[in-house]
Amino acid sequence: MDYDQIMQENIALKHEIANLNQLLVNAHIACDEYQVLQKKNEAEQILTNKFKLEYGVLIESYESRLKQLSLSLSSRKTIKNEHIDIDCQRNHLEQHSFEMKIRKDH
Secondary structure (H helix, E strand, O other), X not given: OOHHHHHHHHXXXXXHHHHHHHXXXXXXXXXXXXXXXXXXXXXXXXXXXXXXXXXXXXXXXXXXXXXXXXXXXHHHHHHHHHHHHHHHHHXXXXXXXXXXXXXXXX
16 A cells, blocks of 8 residues: 555545534434423423313313302292292282172172
């Protein structure tokens, strides 16, 4: 082997080493990016689970409130119906009393 050939191989090896170093740097960057994305994904999954749990609690709370409102409204309707019935009964009694008074007067 002559000197020129050795120098050419040396230059070629230096280029290959530089290329391999660049590939290694790119691989490290890709690995770091993957780890960041993996941590981000894990954080998003934790948040998703937290939101699902909070959503479930909210749904249960709203269902409970809805039942309470439903019971409250039905009891109000019953009370209103009773008032209407009492008013009707009072009117019937007053009319009956008035009719009795008319019959008594005749």
